[in-house]
Amino acid sequence: MARRIGPDERDPPAALSPNEQSGPRLTVVGSINFDVVARVSRFPRPGETVTGAESLGGPGGKGANQAVAAALLGAQVRMVGRLGDDIFTARLRVSLEESGVDVGGLVFDRGDCGLALILVADDGENQIVVTPGANWRLTPEDVSIGDGDAVLCQLEIPAETVAAAAEQSRGFFCLNAAPARPVPAAVLERADLVVVNRYEREALSEEPRGLVALTLGPEGAVLLERGREVARATPPRVRAVDGTAAGDAFTACLVVSLLEGRTREQALTRACAAGALAASRAGAQASLPTAAEVDEALPV
Numbered sequence: 491m492a493r494r495i496g497p498d499e500r501d502p503p504a505a506l507s508p509n510e511q512s513g514p515r516l517t518v519v520g521s522i523n524f525d526v527v528a529r530v531s532r533f534p535r536p537g538e539t540v541t542g543a544e545s546l547g548g549p550g551g552k553g554a555n556q557a558v559a560a561a562l563l564g565a566q567v568r569m570v571g572r573l574g575d576d577i578f579t580a581r582l583r584v585s586l587e588e589s590g591v592d593v594g595g596l597v598f599d600r601g602d603c604g605l606a607l608i609l610v611a612d613d614g615e616n617q618i619v620v621t622p623g624a625n626w627r628l629t630p631e632d633v634s635i636g637d638g639d640a641v642l643c644q645l646e647i648p649a650e651t652v653a654a655a656a657e658q659s660r661g662f663f664c665l666n667a668a669p670a671r672p673v674p675a676a677v678l679e680r681a682d683l684v685v686v687n688r689y690e691r692e693a694l695s696e697e698p699r700g701l702v703a704l705t706l707g708p709e710g711a712v713l714l715e716r717g718r719e720v721a722r723a724t725p726p727r728v729r730a731v732d733g734t735a736a737g738d739a740f741t742a743c744l745v746v747s748l749l750e751g752r753t754r755e756q757a758l759t760r761a762c763a764a765g766a767l768a769a770s771r772a773g774a775q776a777s778l779p780t781a782a783e784v785d786e787a788l789p790v
Contacts, residue, residue: 513564514749515638517595519655520553521625521646522571522586523604524578525734525774531612549585550606550774551625552644552668555735558589559742559764559778560642565749570595570633570655571647574603574624585775597632599624604646614730614769622646630654640664640749642741645671656680662749666741667694683748685741703744703758705737710762713754723758725766726787735774740765743784763787 528543549558553571561567569591573579575598582603586593602623609617628647633654635641640662643652646669656663656677664683667673670693678684684698687705702714710724743764747757764784771777779787 513566514640514746515566515568516560516640516642516745516749517568517570517635517638517655518553518557518560518642519570519595519628519633519635519647519651520556520642520644521551521604521622522549522554522569522573522582523551523606523620523623523625523646524548524582525550525606525608527608527610527732527734527773529610529612529732529772533609533611533615533617546773548773548776549582550735551582551604552646552666552738553625554582554586555738555774555778556642556644556666556742557586557591558775559735559739559768560746561590562778563743563746563764563781563784565742565746566592566638568592568595568636568638570628570635572597572599572624572628572632574599574601576602578603578605589775595634595636597628599627601627608734610732610734610772614733616732616734618734620646633658635659640745642666642745644668645673649674649677653677662745664741664745666737667691668737683745685737685744687737701754703741703761705740705765711740711758713758721754721758723755723762725762726789728766728770730769732772732777733769735777736765736769738774739768739778742778759788760784 530543534540557569604623604625605621607619635658641659642664644666665681666685667690670690678698682700685703705711713721740761744761747760767779768777
């Protein structure tokens with residue numbers, strides 16, 4: 491049976507957290523995974539075994555990554571998600587707490603947590619296979635938005651749960667339509683911002699009514715309004731190490747920057763910088779930049 495985390499189970503972070511600041515209030519409804527990463531010189535061909543890989547593990551999941559990224563950027567973040575009861579549960583919860591994320595929206599059950607198996611090649615490209623675990627058991631009844639300024643969702647949880655979050659949202663609603671999957675029309679109609687790459691955009695059943703941020707990899711990103719370009723930005727040059735959470739850093743930074751009242755061009759430029767910084771570091775949540783680091787990476 492699922493249960494919500496109790497107040498007595500929440501230990502506050504030891505240091506001052508981003509949530510103790512006066513940034514925008516954001517509820518993230520999404521996935522929480524443990525990432526098992528193998529760094530390889532190249533990806534194996536079908537049926538081939540590649541040896542000599544370096545391995546590491548750490549907290550991930552698009553929802554949790556974006557929640558942590560937004561908190562590091564100064565937002566007050568509440569995470570809504572589901573965890574199982576296995577060897578990864580405590581570490582996944584603690585990672586959120588230590589980043590200053592409010593975990594009062596977490597639900598627990600006796601199944602497995604989400605798990606991501608990730609290959610990262612020397613050029614920074616990655617291949618990811620996800621076993622959803624508890625993420626796929628996150629139900630519409632688990633969603634409690636609260637009184638935040640904005641809601642951010644992704645597609646590593648059931649479509650009906652995303653729809654419930656969109657319906658409950660009374661402020662700014664952003665959908666990062668990743669990974670590529672069909673999206674209910676009502677969600678696209680409700681979204682103020684949809685973040686996609688080329689493949690994810692092609693998977694949409696219709697053109698969103700709100701803003702669309704289209705990521706273009708090393709070329710940067712464009713912001714579209716009803717199919718018309720309204721802003722474009724390019725990332726700072728970095729040496730690509732691991733692109734695992736680059737899209738999550740981009741999405742969180744774009745949302746937080748818009749909520750802070752920055753112009754579309756400023757927000758998109760900051761988001762590109764955040765994504766590039768994340769791609770220049772190993773790991774998922776370990777690679778996410780702070781607001782100060784993003785500011786330092788911006789063009790003068």
